[in-house]
Amino acid sequence: MEKKDLDWSNLGFGYVKTDKRYVSNFKNGAWDEGALTDDADIVLNECAGVFQYAQTVFEGLKAYTTEDGHIVTFRPDLNASRLADSARRLEMPVFPEERFVDAVQKVVEANAAYVPPYGSGATLYIRPYMMGTNPVIGVKPADEYQFRMFCTPVGPYFKGGAKPITIRVSDYDRAAPCGTGNIKAGLNYAMSLHAIVTAHADGFDENMYLDPKTRTKVEETGGANFIFVTKDNKLVTPKSDSILPSITRRSLVYVAEHYLGMKVEHREVYFDEVKDFAEAGLCGTAAVISPIGKIVDHGKEILIPSGMEEMGPVTKKLYDTLTGIQMGRIEAPEGWIKRIL
DSSP, X not given: OOOOOOOGGGOOSSOOOOSOEEEEEEETTEXXXXXXXSOOOOOOOTXXXXXXXXXXXXXXXXXXXXXXXXXXXXXXXXXXXXXXXXXXXXXXXXXXXXXXXXXXXXXXXXTGGGSOOTTSSOEEEEEEEEEEOSBOOSSSOOSOEEEEEEEEEEOOSSTTTTSOEEEEEOSXXXXXXXXXXXXXXXXXXXXXXXXXXXXXXXXXXXXXXXXXXXXXXXOBOSSOEEEEEOTXXXXXXXXXXXXXXXXXXXXXXXXXXXXXXXXXXXEOOBGGGGGGOSEEEEEETTTEEEEEEEEXXXXXXXXXXXXXXXXXXXXXXXXXXXXXHHTTSSOOOTTSEEEOO
């Protein structure tokens, strides 16, 4: 198979139209068979539920070229399960999890020429999503839905790669108490857009959101979970009902325990504790891990001991081990890697 003529090593984290995408429609209480299509455009009624009441959920996962030349995806079953949880919360019909995984297979196979080569630093990002499609003017769930999945080759999420970033404590809340923070709904990300635009304008890479109830505990950023490393090399991850259950974070916890022999604490993390951690980072599908060098709390700087020059040593071991598993350099736990080609 001949790859597309792209500058793989200089791709940004942006949209590149690929050849095929998957579409399935829900009508009269059932999903149709679904199919691949060339058409990247969507035509909907002006009153569609997705436009009126933001009834949409989505996922994000990647396909990789491994060291031995195979194309694989990483734990797509967990994305299928999380999309199902998100759909239930927004009163949307669940797209069957086995069909989700099959759609991943079909989309990556059909766009294999866009999967970046091993060693390029780029990956194929896969975006599944669902939306309410029929006209809805009263405040209620839609009756008809569309599930779609497309893919696009991407470079690193942060242009600086693994260089430590500077974040700020946000005055905004990412999610409401007892709200939708623990699902992957478009509305959560809309809430974060003003905060991230103003953060960038003020010279910061990201926001740290505190818990919406007391504003004393660390939650997450607009698109990633936090991880912390203590001075005695424990991995600490914040626990909250309004944090998205990151697949990358859950995978890093397993890697820490079973590959690196670390102790792990998944618990509430108070902001007052942050100054005492040795290392800190953001983790998610897009960036895997982005190390944090500095946190600014309304002018007061918290300098993470691992510094602003490079990823801390424990964070680097976690990053290298997880990416090694994804790229086929390290043996994966059973069921983590789905081979496409």
